[in-house]
Amino acid sequence: MDGFERRREQKKLQILEAALSLFIEFGTQKVSIAEIAKRAKVSQVTIYNYYESKDKLIQEVIIYYIHKAWSEYEELFQSDLTFPEKVKRIIFQKSDIANHIHASFFQDFMKEYTEENNFIEEFYAEKALPKFIELFNEGKEQGYIDPSISNEAILFYIQMFKEYMQRPDIANSLLPITEDLTKLFFYGIVGKNEN
Amino acid sequence: MDGFERRREQKKLQILEAALSLFIEFGTQKVSIAEIAKRAKVSQVTIYNYYESKDKLIQEVIIYYIHKAWSEYEELFQSDLTFPEKVKRIIFQKSDIANHIHASFFQDFMKEYTEENNFIEEFYAEKALPKFIELFNEGKEQGYIDPSISNEAILFYIQMFKEYMQRPDIANSLLPITEDLTKLFFYGIVGKNEN
Amino acid sequence: MDGFERRREQKKLQILEAALSLFIEFGTQKVSIAEIAKRAKVSQVTIYNYYESKDKLIQEVIIYYIHKAWSEYEELFQSDLTFPEKVKRIIFQKSDIANHIHASFFQDFMKEYTEENNFIEEFYAEKALPKFIELFNEGKEQGYIDPSISNEAILFYIQMFKEYMQRPDIANSLLPITEDLTKLFFYGIVGKNEN
Amino acid sequence: MDGFERRREQKKLQILEAALSLFIEFGTQKVSIAEIAKRAKVSQVTIYNYYESKDKLIQEVIIYYIHKAWSEYEELFQSDLTFPEKVKRIIFQKSDIANHIHASFFQDFMKEYTEENNFIEEFYAEKALPKFIELFNEGKEQGYIDPSISNEAILFYIQMFKEYMQRPDIANSLLPITEDLTKLFFYGIVGKNEN
DNA sequence: AATGAATGAGGGTTCATTCAT
DNA sequence: GATGAATGAACCCTCATTCAT
Numbered sequence: 030m031d032g033f034e035r036r037r038e039q040k041k042l043q044i045l046e047a048a049l050s051l052f053i054e055f056g057t058q059k060v061s062i063a064e065i066a067k068r069a070k071v072s073q074v075t076i077y078n079y080y081e082s083k084d085k086l087i088q089e090v091i092i093y094y095i096h097k098a099w100s101e102y103e104e105l106f107q108s109d110l111t112f113p114e115k116v117k118r119i120i121f122q123k124s125d126i127a128n129h130i131h132a133s134f135f136q137d138f139m140k141e142y143t144e145e146n147n148f149i150e151e152f153y154a155e156k157a158l159p160k161f162i163e164l165f166n167e168g169k170e171q172g173y174i175d176p177s178i179s180n181e182a183i184l185f186y187i188q189m190f191k192e193y194m195q196r197p198d199i200a201n202s203l204l205p206i207t208e209d210l211t212k213l214f215f216y217g218i219v220g221k222n223e224n
Numbered sequence: 225m226d227g228f229e230r231r232r233e234q235k236k237l238q239i240l241e242a243a244l245s246l247f248i249e250f251g252t253q254k255v256s257i258a259e260i261a262k263r264a265k266v267s268q269v270t271i272y273n274y275y276e277s278k279d280k281l282i283q284e285v286i287i288y289y290i291h292k293a294w295s296e297y298e299e300l301f302q303s304d305l306t307f308p309e310k311v312k313r314i315i316f317q318k319s320d321i322a323n324h325i326h327a328s329f330f331q332d333f334m335k336e337y338t339e340e341n342n343f344i345e346e347f348y349a350e351k352a353l354p355k356f357i358e359l360f361n362e363g364k365e366q367g368y369i370d371p372s373i374s375n376e377a378i379l380f381y382i383q384m385f386k387e388y389m390q391r392p393d394i395a396n397s398l399l400p401i402t403e404d405l406t407k408l409f410f411y412g413i414v415g416k417n418e419n
Numbered sequence: 420m421d422g423f424e425r426r427r428e429q430k431k432l433q434i435l436e437a438a439l440s441l442f443i444e445f446g447t448q449k450v451s452i453a454e455i456a457k458r459a460k461v462s463q464v465t466i467y468n469y470y471e472s473k474d475k476l477i478q479e480v481i482i483y484y485i486h487k488a489w490s491e492y493e494e495l496f497q498s499d500l501t502f503p504e505k506v507k508r509i510i511f512q513k514s515d516i517a518n519h520i521h522a523s524f525f526q527d528f529m530k531e532y533t534e535e536n537n538f539i540e541e542f543y544a545e546k547a548l549p550k551f552i553e554l555f556n557e558g559k560e561q562g563y564i565d566p567s568i569s570n571e572a573i574l575f576y577i578q579m580f581k582e583y584m585q586r587p588d589i590a591n592s593l594l595p596i597t598e599d600l601t602k603l604f605f606y607g608i609v610g611k612n613e614n
Numbered sequence: 615m616d617g618f619e620r621r622r623e624q625k626k627l628q629i630l631e632a633a634l635s636l637f638i639e640f641g642t643q644k645v646s647i648a649e650i651a652k653r654a655k656v657s658q659v660t661i662y663n664y665y666e667s668k669d670k671l672i673q674e675v676i677i678y679y680i681h682k683a684w685s686e687y688e689e690l691f692q693s694d695l696t697f698p699e700k701v702k703r704i705i706f707q708k709s710d711i712a713n714h715i716h717a718s719f720f721q722d723f724m725k726e727y728t729e730e731n732n733f734i735e736e737f738y739a740e741k742a743l744p745k746f747i748e749l750f751n752e753g754k755e756q757g758y759i760d761p762s763i764s765n766e767a768i769l770f771y772i773q774m775f776k777e778y779m780q781r782p783d784i785a786n787s788l789l790p791i792t793e794d795l796t797k798l799f800f801y802g803i804v805g806k807n808e809n
Numbered sequence: 810a811a812t813g814a815a816t817g818a819g820g821g822t823t824c825a826t827t828c829a830t
Numbered sequence: 831g832a833t834g835a836a837t838g839a840a841c842c843c844t845c846a847t848t849c850a851t
Contacts (some may be wrong), residue, residue, distance in 0.1 A: 037814080056331070058253050061841060072816045074844080083842065094411070116413075133331055136251075168413070175415025182404030183413060189388040209377030212370070217412035218311075218363070218378060220370020232831090256824060267824085267833045278825065427835080446721070451820060460836045464823080473821065506803075523721055526641075558803070565797070565805025572794030573803060583774040598681050599767030602760070607802035608701075608753070608768060610760025619830090646845060657812045658847085668846065 041079050043069045045093045048086060056133025057087050087137050092137075092148050099157065106160050112173050115164065117211060121192045161187075190214060236274050238264045240288045243281060251328025252282050286336050287343050294352065301355045307363045313404060315385045356382075385409060429467050433459045435483045438476060446523025447477050481531050482538050489547065496550050502563050505554065510580045531578060551577075580604060627663050628654045633671060641718025672722050677733050679723075684742065691745050696765045697753050702796065705775045743771050746772075775799060 047069035051060040064082055066073040080086035105118055138149075153193075165183050168174040174183065194203065203210075212220070242264035246255040246278035257278060261268040300313055336342055360378050363369040369378060385405075389398065398405075407415070437459035452473055456463040470476035479607040495508055531537050555573050558564040564573065580600075584593065593600075602610070632654035636645040647668060651658040665671040690703055723734075750768050753759040759768065775795075779788065788795075797805070 057376065058328075063841080075815055077843070078814070131331075133253075133328060136328060136331065174413050175411070178404050178407060178413070179401060179417065182401040182408060185401060185403065186408045186413065189384060193388065194386040203380075206374060206377040207381060209373045212373060213377060213381045213412065213414045215414050216370070217408065217410045218369045218373070218381065219410050219416075220373065221414075257826080270832060272826070273813080273831070430835085448718075453820080465836055467822070468648060468835070490743040521721075523643075523718060526718060526721070564803045565801070566795045566803065569791060570801070572791040572798060575791060576795065576798045576803065579774060583778065595712060596764060596767040596770060599763045600761060600770065603767060603771045603802065605802045605804050606760070607800045608759045608763070608771065609800050609806075610763065611804075647847080648845080660811060662847070663810070
């Protein structure tokens with residue numbers, strides 16, 4: 030990569046970072062190209078030179094965001110933590126970014142998700158999912174997970190927790206009940222049957 | 225209420241219904257006052273005569289929606305169903321409306337929720353919450369809920385399930401794992417300890 | 420037509436007149452909605468309230484223009500002038516408007532003309548064409564037109580003359596050769612055979 | 615011309631050809647410098663290095679086009695065809711290029727034509743016009759043209775035919791009346807007086 | 810000489826809101 | 831009270847042109 034390309038990449042990054050931070054805070058609709066340009070310290074047209082439309086930019090920002098978010102997880106999966114510890118972190122670990130995400134950005138995120146031929150699905154299937162399955166099997170072997178429950182269901186269950194924990198509107202009321210939620214996660218509402 | 229007022233109320237209702245249906249389908253941002261006026265068969269200015277701004281209208285629509293949605297629950301609480309059955313229905317019952325709700329409407333819903341002095345909070349505290357608490361205590365007495373877990377946490381847990389079930393982007397993949405999710409809800413990932 | 424509608428029609432007319440004069444002078448592309456709004460003394464949005472887009476406006480202006488231009492002809496056809504006189508006037512009569520028409524307006528005019536289901540074609544077939552045919556038959560009966568030549572060809576020939584005379588870029592050089600052109604029109608390049 | 619200059623000339627040609635083809639198809643206004651650069655496989659700035667602005671480029675393209683178009687005629691004038699045959703060809707010969715010319719290009723062509731100190735006028739006066747005059751005189755001598763008609767008028771007449779034949783919007787309806795039009799050209803609407 | 814990158818100015822269009830009847 | 835008409839502000843996007851390498 031020569032000097033030209035490097036500068037080009039850097040500019041693209043500037044724009045992505047500016048867009049991402051604004052999208053996360055205000056959502057995609059409320060943020061205008063002009064604002065992104067201002068924060069990225071480029072002209073509006075420069076943005077159009079790199080990303081052909083606002084829609085395409087949003088898409089690229091989502092991809093950028095996923096890469097960024099995933100890298101936080103990769104470490105965790107490869108760590109030496111025990112199974113319950115890993116799971117707890119997955120659920121409660123607040124990605125600093127994700128935690129303040131705005132609903133309208135989330136919405137576009139999801140729209141991208143539901144569309145066919147999308148990047149997220151692919152990324153998910155090839156990188157994220159295998160890691161999770163691996164973790165679940167580990168959990169089943171070690172007796173932490175009821176083996177009669179399908180991996181799909183567990184994944185779903187974990188993701189539900191995880192996403193819900195990260196919803197900005199409920200983050201505040203979360204702390205006092207963390208302990209209880211952990212219990213609920215592991216033993217459900219019936220609770221641990223200690224006999 | 226005389227004839228005048230009745231007509232007035234009917235017009236307001238027309239507007240609310242029109243706005244609600246559009247908001248649910250397209251979100252609040254993408255729906256213009258002009259469109260609402262058209263569907264409600266009213267002039268734009270009439271809307272402004274009743275609701276001083278679009279923001280206020282959205283607020284009123286949310287309130288209207290909550291009343292509508294709550295009435296579906298009230299029946300359930302007063303029914304003769306067993307505790308587990310009630311809980312299952314709460315979680316899995318798809319409110320036909322809620323199921324197709326658009327993210328941007330949801331977003332405004334949540335914004336309203338997080339603001340102070342809001343209607344939802346109040347409504348929730350005075351009408352919804354007590355019913356839930358009552359249900360949980362019933363569940364604890366009957367041995368269906370671990371009594372060491374706080375009602376706040378259980379409420380949170382239930383709502384998480386409920387809301388997640390209703391997310392339009394995942395509704396499709398839900399059916400095959402309903403059984404497992406029910407198990408997870410009651411016994412967590414560790415599963416029922418039958419010995 | 421009540422007061423409302425009358426004012427509405429008047430505003431529409433204001434806009435059409437403003438747009439027409441600008442289009443004729445500068446062409447359709449170079450004229451912005453902002454300029455039309457300014458000359459018509461309305462806001463840009465008002466234009467959009469009446470005409471849903473610039474394209475639609477151009478279309479309506481063309482229709483308006485045709486009606487206007489045609490009314491100049493109707494008189495001529497019904498007059499008591501002799502056949503040669505009528506024909507001469509058709510060819511050389513400078514519609515004050517048409518004479519200064521800008522090429523880009525002409526272009527859109529023609530685009531409208533070539534599209535299917537267009538107004539011009541219909542107008543032409545139902546109003547203009549019959550009048551011309553009538554005139555040609557009159558000319559043939561009176562010995563002014565070679566009866567072996569089809570009406571289509573004559574129409575074509577006349578229109579060619581007419582349109583060409585009105586081309587702004589050549590109007591200036593026209594006057595000194597009017598006489599000769601008349602001869603050419605009636606007798607072709609071979610000239611009158613006076614034996 | 616050394617190697618450098620040759621390459622330079624070749625690049626200029628690339629640009630002219632690219633611009634011409636785009637202008638003919640889409641008109642001058644709708645074609646952006648970026649598109650020309652792309653088709654010519656050159657950077658935008660290179661275009662500015664050779665032609666100082668878009669307007670200047672358009673001018674040069676017009677000159678280029680005229681040279682190209684004229685060469686088609688030169689052959690015809692020098693051929694051994696009879697006078698009537700030559701004239702017919704001039705009128706009906708469809709220059710493949712000219713036939714699909716876009717109105718906006720034509721417009722700029724004409725604008726250039728009407729401006730003073732222009733190339734077209736000069737070219738016309740010095741190269742094209744003399745050839746036509748020569749032809750007309752030949753026609754008059756051979757009895758094909760009424761000698762009482764000025765050369766200006768005949769030229770005008772011919773050009774009118776020629777240009778009108780080439781108008782894309784009427785080319786289709788032309789074929790069936792070619793015969794009649796030829797008659798009209800030679801004998802006018804009164805027709806040949808054979809006795 | 811040639812290029813990729815960057816830009817100011819402007820265009821069409823939409824929208825929530827207000828005016829005037 | 832209800833409406834059609836009108837608007838200023840903003841938005842996304844394009845373009846001819848210049849800058850910097």
